[in-house]
Amino acid sequence: MLRADNPGPMTLDGTRSYVLGAPGAAGRVVVDPGPDLAPHLAALADAGRVDLVLVTHRHADHTGGLARFRELTGAPSRGVLPEFCAGGAGPLADGEALEVAGLRVEVLATPGHTADSVCLVVSDGTSTVVLTGDTVLGRGTTVLAEPDGSLRDYLVSLDRLSALDLPGPVPGLPGHGPVIPDLRAAVHAYREHRAERLDQVRSALTTLGVMLPDAAAPLPDPLLDAVTDAVYADVDASVLPAARSSVRAQLEYLRGRS
Numbered sequence: 001m002l003r004a005d006n007p008g009p010m011t012l013d014g015t016r017s018y019v020l021g022a023p024g025a026a027g028r029v030v031v032d033p034g035p036d037l038a039p040h041l042a043a044l045a046d047a048g049r050v051d052l053v054l055v056t057h058r059h060a061d062h063t064g065g066l067a068r069f070r071e072l073t074g075a076p077s078r079g080v081l082p083e084f085c086a087g088g089a090g091p092l093a094d095g096e097a098l099e100v101a102g103l104r105v106e107v108l109a110t111p112g113h114t115a116d117s118v119c120l121v122v123s124d125g126t127s128t129v130v131l132t133g134d135t136v137l138g139r140g141t142t143v144l145a146e147p148d149g150s151l152r153d154y155l156v157s158l159d160r161l162s163a164l165d166l167p168g169p170v171p172g173l174p175g176h177g178p179v180i181p182d183l184r185a186a187v188h189a190y191r192e193h194r195a196e197r198l199d200q201v202r203s204a205l206t207t208l209g210v211m212l213p214d215a216a217a218p219l220p221d222p223l224l225d226a227v228t229d230a231v232y233a234d235v236d237a238s239v240l241p242a243a244r245s246s247v248r249a250q251l252e253y254l255r256g257r258s
Contacts, residue, residue: 001173002043004034006061009238012139012176015061018131019047022102022124027051029101031120031131032062032175033069041065045072052100054092055079056133057117059145062175080109080116092118110135110161112154113142119161128166130183131173136161138177141193143242144249151253155194161187197231201250204230212255219251227251 003014017040018031028048032055034040044050050073055063058081066084070077076087085091094109106121113134120131134142135157144151162184172180180186204227205212213219224244232243 002040002047004037004040004061006035006037009236010143010242011061012137014176016173016175017044018173019044020101020103020122021048025102027101029054029103029105030069030075032056032133033065035061036065036068038068041069041072044069049073050075052089052098053077054105054120055084056120056131056135056175057114058084059114059134062133080118094118108160108164110157111148112144112150112157114145115148115150115153117157121164128170129173130161130164130166130170132161132180132183133175136172136174136180136183136186136190138172138174138180140177141190144246145242146245146248149245149249151194151249154249155191158187158191158194162191197246198250198254200231201227201247201254212251215255219248224248224251 002017004017006015007013015034017034019028020031021028026049028050029052030044030050033044033053053069053075055066063084066077070086076089078085078089078092080092082091092107094107096107098105102124104123108119108121110117110119117133117135119133119135122129122131144154166184169182172183172186174180208226210223224247228240228244228247231247235243
């Protein structure tokens with residue numbers, strides 16, 4: 001793991017890039033090369049021959065350095081979106097299993113944070129880890145990012161992660177924050193947190209005395225602001241835009257749109 005020097009309210013202490021390979025394998029697979037920071041990309045390139053680059057989702061703190069990293073290494077790259085694919089490689093597909101760098105990498109579509117989010121189940125035959133991108137973080141909770149974040153999709157994705165046939169407690173390697181010791185336990189906590197937030201949103205709507213507009217109508221900004229202020233009153237101002245994005249996803253869920 002190499003952490004990019006891009007700390008901030010949304011990236012915590014920086015975006016984590018992963019260099020993976022089975023013992024004895026000559027090549028490596030790099031997951032999420034991160035932002036376009038020359039020292040970070042050079043360090044990744046120096047870690048060994050890169051056979052493939054994978055991206056977990058579209059956000060620039062994970063993909064901004066992809067083009068420069070491909071130039072440094074000549075490696076093909078793949079993501080769900082075609083714009084992240086190069087070197088003759090096509091988009092990642094749910095359920096696909098890759099054999100690269102002595103590893104088996106299984107692709108699990110986990111939309112919700114973004115529509116193109118995936119997790120990667122990686123095994124060398126003796127041990128297994130799950131790379132979670134921004135679907136499950138090492139600290140805090142995941143933002144349902146506009147314009148394509150969806151709480152309905154996200155809850156389904158959490159259920160898919162819970163249902164993985166894993167050999168006991170398996171660590172999660174997140175895009176931000178420390179290693180997750182037991183991914184299944186973390187997913188369970190995330191599921192409970194989302195249910196609590198939905199209850200808080202429902203309570204806020206009752207307290208405010210407002211009804212959600214028809215599903216065909218846009219959500220009014222004053223409503224978004226009022227619910228965000230009520231539900232996320234204790235969060236730092238620097239993350240209020242992210243909280244507002246999650247509130248939008250929660251309200252859309254409650255009125256059956258996403």
